Amino acid sequence: MKKLELGNILIHDVQFSNEGSKVENGVLYVNKEEICKIALEDENIASCEVFLARPGESVRITPVKDVIEPRVKVEGKGGIFPGWIAKVDTVGEGRTHVLKGAAVVTTGKIVGFQEGIIDMSGPGADYTPFSKTYNVVVKMEPVEGLKQHEHEYALRIAGFKIACFLGELGRNVTPDEVKTYEFDNIVESAAKYPNLPRVAYVQMLQSQGLLHDTYVYGVDAKKTLTTIITPTEVMDGAIVSGNCVSSCDKNPTYVHMNNPVVTDLFEQHGKTLNFVGMIITNENVYLADKERSSNWSAKLAKYLGCDGVIISQEGFGNPDTDLIMNTKKIEAEGIKTVIITDEYAGRDGKSQSLADADPSADAVVTGGNANQVIVLPPMETVYGHLEFVDTIAGGSANNIDAHGNITVEIQAITGATNETGFNYLSAR
Amino acid sequence: MKFVIVTNNPRVRDELGKEFEVDFADITYREVLCKVRDMIYGGHKLLTHPLSGSVKPNETPYKSILVDKRWGKMDPQDASIIENSIITADKFSVKFPEMPDSVREDFQLIDTTLIKSALMSIPEIF
Incomplete structure (x- = not known):
């Protein structure tokens, strides 16, 4: 049996400090120089600024590159973000401390149509989960002439390093709560819960190219075969985000670490179902890859003896084809599926929601209609680059009016239709 | 070489044209999809998904698609994918008729990385 304890240190404020960064009485104190020193270790980063954004403030952060939760491994093998910050030891056992309520938000211009808006107050705040976190916003600019691939890499790694630096501050802090996740191997769980339906989670990972990638233990997901991962491994950062285009339905690293499908399946494990495992599969551009990966999803679901699976998609358009292939092939093995997707049903919600469909996909949970239009009033402070709002997905030319109101589809808001x-x- | 890259992206033409067969035309995103649709009805096999990438149709002007040069019997799944892709593309209105050159170049770059990721999946090349 595998066991991971998550020790949550509840953070209810974030402040700058001229002394060393620390966590004290639920407050995260951040020393700007320490953060910038970490970012500037990379010779490809020319400048770094640090800002704080708290729930309810009149602050807009855009374009958001990634959101990362500060964590530290205090017991057990390996470290957070294996393959990037830690070595590639298998993680997911022992004890991990979490600065729960805090987040590192990275921002920086990689391409001219980048997006991802987090409003800390106003109507937009209701659409992003990261308006409720105490955010350490790190804005980094590259050295002149840096290619976009290296730029994306530099921002991604700096975000992980900074999150680990902040997470480390919680190593010796007594957590406010400890949540325990126990995971049996398939023989043990079959013996323990012979009468409960066997359910697995199939997570689809975006894997198509620059700003469209996901990594597993440091490996580019587009170069992987569909495989099995222990659900507690993702809590230690085994899966990280390298994508941020159309940010409403992309998984920032924070979401991988806090995947609600995983935590909800753990919650029901041993009660209404037997959570037998997690299958991760990619969403490549090449059609033969889609066929192979979905074949393997079905094969592994059958191998685990599943009665049912939950499938979550990442993105829209061509991943709809992966989603339907996974669903059809898993259903053809006699395994029930529930799929989680989102919709591009037009601004009036009347168009066909997905770019692919099949009668076997008859149990669907939607994250919402990404084409839904919202007007975002101006914020007093913008961290990042507002000029990109004109060219982001969900925006349109001249979509800022004379009063500073921005009319966008919710696909521009980070996590809106996750x-x-x-x-x-x-x-409801 | 058993495939052709159908594209309207000049960067794909310039960067990949020496090594691979590239069918470039200065046409719209939708016209690229229609050109590929006609090839599929002619019996060519679709090799990459036409809606690759999260940059939305009509947000990016550029599209590159890999199609098998050999032809045989039409594949109904390919026909379904390309037809659904055209229906999906038509849902998105053209957003930026006057796009700055720097943004245009970034869209060209993203389309190039998407098609390159597909080329990496072809065993006989890499």
Whole structure:
């Protein structure tokens, strides 16, 4: 049996400090120079600025590159973000401390149509989960002439390093709460819960190219075969984000670490179902890759003896084809599926929601309609680059009026229609 | 070489044209999809998904698609994918008729990385 304890140190404020960064009485104190020193270790980063953004403030952060939760491994093998910051030891056991309520938000211009808006107050704040976190915003600019691939890499790694630096501050702090996640191997769980339905989670990972990639233990997901991962491994940062285009339905690293499908399946494990494992599969551009990967999803679901699976998609358009291939092939093995997706149903919500469909996909949870239009009033402070709002997905030319109101589709808002359910939209 | 890259992206033409067969034309995103649709109805096999990338149709002007040069019987799944792709593309209105050159170049770059990721999946090349 594998066991991971998550020790949550509840953070209820973030402040700058001229002394060393620290966590004290639920307050995260951040020393700007320490953060910038980490960012500037990379010779490709020319400048770094640090800002703080708290829930309720009149602050807009854009374009968001990634959101990362500060964590530290205090017991057990390996470290957070294996393959990037830590070595590639298998993680997911022992004890991990979490600065729960805090987040590192990286921002910086990589391409001219970049996006991702987090409003800390106003109507936009209701659409992003990261308006509720105490955010350490790190704005980094590259050296002149840096290619976009290296730029993306530099921002991504700097974000992980800074999150680990902040996470380390919680190593010796007594957590406010400890959550325990126990995971049996398939023989043990079959013996323990012979009468419960066997359910696995199939997570689809975006894997198509620059700003469209995901990494598993440091490996580019587009170069992987569909495989099995222990659900507690993702809590230690085994899966990280390298994508941020159309940010409403992309998983920032924070979402991978806090995947609600995983935590909800753990919650039901041993009660209404037997959570037998997690299958990760990619979403490549090449059609033969889609066929192979979905074949393997079905094969592994059958191998685990599943009665049912939950499939979450990442993105829209060509991943709809991966989603339907996974669903059809898994259903053909006699395994029930529930899929989690989002919709591009037009601004009036009347168009066909997905670019592919099949009668076997008859149990669907939606993260919302990404074409839904919202007007975002101006904020007193903008961290990042507002000029990109004109050219982001969901924006349109001259979409800022004389009063500074921005009219966008919610696809521009980070996490608005997240397809793991890590969002606020609901039909209730 | 058993495939052709159908594209309207000049960067793909310039960067990949020496090594691979590139069918470049200065046409719209939708016209690239229609050109590929006609090839599929002619019996060519679709090799990459036409809606590759998260940059939305009509947000980016550029599209590159890999198609098998050999032809045989039409594949109904390919026909379904390309037809659904055209329907999907038509849902998105053209957003930036006057795009700055720097943004245009970034869209060209992203389309190039998407098609390169597909080329990496072809065993006989890499």
